[in-house]
Amino acid sequence: MQRQIIVEYYPWETRVGIVEDGKLTEVFWENPEATVGKICKGIVRDVIPGLSCVFVDIGQERNAFLHVGDTTVFKANRGARVQDVLKSGQEIMVQVKKEALAEKGARLTQEMSIPGRYLVLLPHHDRVSISRKITDSQQREELKQLLEEARPAGIGVIVRTVAVEAPAEEIVGELQRLVNTWLTVTEKFHTVGKPGVIYEDQKVVVRILRDYLNNETAAVIVNHAEWKETIQRLLESKPACPLRVKYEPGDLFARYGLDKELKRALKRRVWLKNGGYIIVDETEAMTVIDVNSGKFTGRSELEQTVVRTNLDAAREIPRQLRLRRIGGIILVDFIDMKEKEHQEQVIQCLRDELQKDKEHTRILGLTRLGLLEMTRKKSRYGLTDLFTDECAVCHGRGQTASVAAVANEIRRKLINLEHLQAQVITCHVNPEVARHLRKDENWLQFIEARLDKSIELIEESNYSPLEYEIGPRG
Numbered sequence: 301m302q303r304q305i306i307v308e309y310y311p312w313e314t315r316v317g318i319v320e321d322g323k324l325t326e327v328f329w330e331n332p333e334a335t336v337g338k339i340c341k342g343i344v345r346d347v348i349p350g351l352s353c354v355f356v357d358i359g360q361e362r363n364a365f366l367h368v369g370d371t372t373v374f375k376a377n378r379g380a381r382v383q384d385v386l387k388s389g390q391e392i393m394v395q396v397k398k399e400a401l402a403e404k405g406a407r408l409t410q411e412m413s414i415p416g417r418y419l420v421l422l423p424h425h426d427r428v429s430i431s432r433k434i435t436d437s438q439q440r441e442e443l444k445q446l447l448e449e450a451r452p453a454g455i456g457v458i459v460r461t462v463a464v465e466a467p468a469e470e471i472v473g474e475l476q477r478l479v480n481t482w483l484t485v486t487e488k489f490h491t492v493g494k495p496g497v498i499y500e501d502q503k504v505v506v507r508i509l510r511d512y513l514n515n516e517t518a519a520v521i522v523n524h525a526e527w528k529e530t531i532q533r534l535l536e537s538k539p540a541c542p543l544r545v546k547y548e549p550g551d552l553f554a555r556y557g558l559d560k561e562l563k564r565a566l567k568r569r570v571w572l573k574n575g576g577y578i579i580v581d582e583t584e585a586m587t588v589i590d591v592n593s594g595k596f597t598g599r600s601e602l603e604q605t606v607v608r609t610n611l612d613a614a615r616e617i618p619r620q621l622r623l624r625r626i627g628g629i630i631l632v633d634f635i636d637m638k639e640k641e642h643q644e645q646v647i648q649c650l651r652d653e654l655q656k657d658k659e660h661t662r663i664l665g666l667t668r669l670g671l672l673e674m675t676r677k678k679s680r681y682g683l684t685d686l687f688t689d690e691c692a693v694c695h696g697r698g699q700t701a702s703v704a705a706v707a708n709e710i711r712r713k714l715i716n717l718e719h720l721q722a723q724v725i726t727c728h729v730n731p732e733v734a735r736h737l738r739k740d741e742n743w744l745q746f747i748e749a750r751l752d753k754s755i756e757l758i759e760e761s762n763y764s765p766l767e768y769e770i771g772p773r774g
Contacts, residue, residue, distance in 0.1 A: 301656070303517045307505055307531075308552045309524035316508050317558045320656070324561040326622045329686070330504035335360070335396040335406055336680070337415075339499035341489050342366075342408070344390045352382045355405070356394060359496035362405040366394060370409040372424050393489050393498075401681055414478050414485075415501065417510045418463040418471050419447075421478040425456025433461040433655065443471075450475055455482075462514065509534060511658060519544040523552050565623050565683055572616055576609040580620060582684060586629035589617060593635060606635045607642045614650040622657055627678025631671045647672065693764045703765055707736045713770055714755060715747045722772030724754045730763040 306317040318326040342356040345363050355363040368374050368382040386392065398407035414421040428447045430440045443459050450472045451457055457478075463471055481499070488498040501507060505527060509520070513535075520543060522528050528547040535545065553559045564570070571577045575595035581588045591613040593605060617632060632650075637643050647663060650672075654661045657676070664673040690696040710727060717725060729737070734757045737744060748755055756773065 301516050303512065305508060305512060305517060305520045306552050306556055306558060307520060307522040307524070307527060309505075309522070309527055314504055315553060316504055317553060317556075318508070318512065319556070319558075323619065324558050324623060325619050325656070327558070327562065328504050328508060334399065334504075335497075336399055337396065337501040338497045339393065339395045339412060339485055340408075340497050341492050341495055342392050342394045343495050344386050344388055344392060347383055347386060347388055349381065349383045354382060354386050356392065356408060357495045358394065358396075358406070358408070359494065360400065360406065362400060364394070364396070364400070364406040364408045365404075366392075366408040366410070370397075370411060372410045393486075397679070399681060401685060412482075413458075414481055414499075415507075415510075416474045416478050417513070418460055418466050418474050419478060420458040420460065421475075421482060422456035422458065423482050426454050427456050429456070429458045431459060431461045431463075432660075434459070434464055436464075439464055446471065447475065452479060455479060465514075505531070506534065513543075517543050519546060521546045521548055521552060521556075523547075523549055561623070562683070562687075565620070566687060570616060570620060572609065572612040574608060574612055576612055578613050578616065578620070580624070580626075582624075582626065582682065586631060587626050589613075589620075589630065589632045591632065591634045603638060603642070606637055607645065610634045610637065610642075610646045611649050614646050615653055617650065618653040618657055618661075621661075621676055622659075623683070625680050625682045627659070627676045627680075627682075630674045630676060632674070633671055636670055650674075693766065700764075701766055703732055703736045706730075706733050706765055706768070707740075710737065710768055710770070711743055711747060715750060717753075717770070718751060720753070720772050722753070724756055724773040725751075726756045726758055726771060726773045728758045728760045728763065728769040730765045730767065731759040731761060733765055733768065734759045 301320055304319040306319060308315045308317075312331060314330045316328045317324055318328075340358040342358045342364070344354050345357050346355040348354065352368045354366050354368075356366050358364050366386075368380065368385060371380075371382075371385055373385045374380045392410065393412070394408040394410055395412050396406045397409045400406040410424070412423050414423070428444050428451065430443055434440055434443070443463060446468055447457055447459060457475065459471075485499045492498055502510070505522075509531065520531055522531065522545070525547055528545055531545050535543070548555070553562075568579050568581060569577050570580065571594070575593075577592050577594045579590040579592070581590075591610060593609045613632075613634065620626070621630070634646060637646070643666065647665075651663055654663070659679065660677040662675045664675070666672055691698075694700045710729065710733070714725065714727065727737075737757060744755055760767075
């Protein structure tokens, strides 16, 4: 695999695109108001026992949300009630785990984490955890022993996958830097008087380089001269990663086709290499992905066509999950395969592609109905949350009442207006609905005869098909 990192900087926004083998796989945004990862001093303002949560003032426009399950006391005592754990006016240290969006305040946690390149420091855990992607048992044991000896009592760490290739002294050195950072944060919490940020991670560009700086990354292309110099200085300390840093002014996302990829990722249908396609439907409860053979008929028997389409889908689905930033429960409806061997082949292909994903994923297997169950850690808002608003007409359903159904509703309303004294009834409607009513004019004539009144249709171009207004003229 060959990777490029595209960095586009503007004063109001920084965008970073991860391109793997010529395809956009992930995008990261940051603006001056971004708060995820920041550690704050907060003051509890409202305790809501019915929702098992509190609202916390962290110095933002809206108070942030902290569920009792994200508090350190609850981790130690699962039966704890929020009103026993936190009190109004109490000062607490919290970390932002999810940005504020629309009318929602930021989501908080007391499970702090301070990330480095090789390790993630967990100040409230007392254990060493090793990345699941490190599968060699000897390497896992050596890393665990190294960190058990080096870490202070009561401080936990997660060992990241990239630590496998790092010298022991570099890992221990980073641990010490992270511990010192935590000591500074705790000291600042006690000295700062008002709610606000007391720690923030590096800028998004530095964070992405920290996570993706390896031999698979061939180049970083950036549209900002100062960022190019910053990146080059960072790379001087990593001579083992001889990647190319290139400065190109202008709109890089448009130039390299990343904007088009993002717009495609907002559509339900994704075409596969051999003519099949997948449909991605995101709901409140889960994401459902349906695999279809589409235009692909194959040149061999049906089972082989099905397997090839499913393999294409198994390679594309992980990319779509990363690109669309989808998390939570995911169900995949692959095309039915008769042979168990073929099912295992497709699942293994999916598992291999998911190895590229830095978010934690789990494949749970096939249900009795043949649906593949899996989960992906939900840590950020998805593309649809960031780039779309709920439709004012259908209210997020993606469908509106048919014109015929609205026309019938209007006829029912009209025929029951015997009580009106006026001789003329006006009906203000959407033009398309008006055309439908006039097309079946016999029904309007029937209603007029029944009521002994005239009906006047008035087209309103600013009305949606669902909107109408009926009343006496004048």
